[in-house]
Amino acid sequence: MARAGEGVSVTAEFTVQPAHQGAPGLAHGGVLATALDETLGSLNWLLRTIAVTGRLETDFVRPVPVDTVLHLDARITAVHGRKIYSTATGRIGGPEGPVAVRADALFIEVKVDHFIDNGRPAEIQAAMSDPDQVRRARAFEVNP
Numbered sequence: 001m002a003r004a005g006e007g008v009s010v011t012a013e014f015t016v017q018p019a020h021q022g023a024p025g026l027a028h029g030g031v032l033a034t035a036l037d038e039t040l041g042s043l044n045w046l047l048r049t050i051a052v053t054g055r056l057e058t059d060f061v062r063p064v065p066v067d068t069v070l071h072l073d074a075r076i077t078a079v080h081g082r083k084i085y086s087t088a089t090g091r092i093g094g095p096e097g098p099v100a101v102r103a104d105a106l107f108i109e110v111k112v113d114h115f116i117d118n119g120r121p122a123e124i125q126a127a128m129s130d131p132d133q134v135r136r137a138r139a140f141e142v143n144p
């Protein structure tokens with residue numbers, strides 16, 4: 001879950017589960033990158049923009065043990081045409097704790113057709129027969 005913050009920003013928490021383990025007792029870096037990507041991606045909803053990750057540069061600063069709560073904080077840094085630049089940190093030991101991971105991202109705005117043209121037909125059909133999802137996706141497109 002992510003919550004809107006000051007400006008175009010969100011905070012979120014992610015609890016590292018045993019299934020997220022890489023090295024014994026420690027979170028896998030790819031899972032931490034996913035948590036950062038998801039938090040950064042939720043910023044685009046605040047801009048009412050459909051966008052996909054083009055670039056995600058991740059720094060792993062401290063090991064993150066299993067069962068740790070990662071306190072995520074993400075914000076938009078710039079928007080230029082279809083390009084949305086954003087940055088995020090993940091802290092451990094509390095929202096003011098030391099930074100364990102951080103990421104800089106570039107999201108690229110896309111049309112709904114990006115998903116319709118490239119997604120697997122079965123899942124696209126399921127999404128298109130869900131009125132809530134269609135309404136949400138179309139509303140973003142016609143009302144940016």
Ligand SMILES: CCCCCCCC/C=C\CCCCCCCC(=O)SCCNC(=O)CCNC(=O)[C@H](O)C(C)(C)COP(=O)(O)OP(=O)(O)OC[C@H]1O[C@@H](n2cnc3c(N)ncnc32)[C@H](O)[C@@H]1OP(=O)(O)O
Pocket residue numbers: 037038041050051052053054055081082083106108110112115116124127128133134137
């Ligand atoms: C009716 C119901 C149907 C269903 C409804 C669905 C609704 C869905 C709603 C909401 C979904 C939200 C989903 C978020 C999910 C979380 C985030 C993810 O995990 S996303 C998955 C991982 N990412 C990808 O799979 C991208 C794969 N890549 C691509 O598809 C293309 O490369 C794409 C779209 C990113 C760009 O392709 P181009 O052809 O559109 O645009 P070009 O011209 O190449 O780039 C535009 C600008 O961006 C720069 N750019 C692009 N990629 C870059 C990169 N990697 N690094 C630096 N710059 C890059 C380019 O240099 C260009 O810049 P200049 O305008 O010339 O200044």
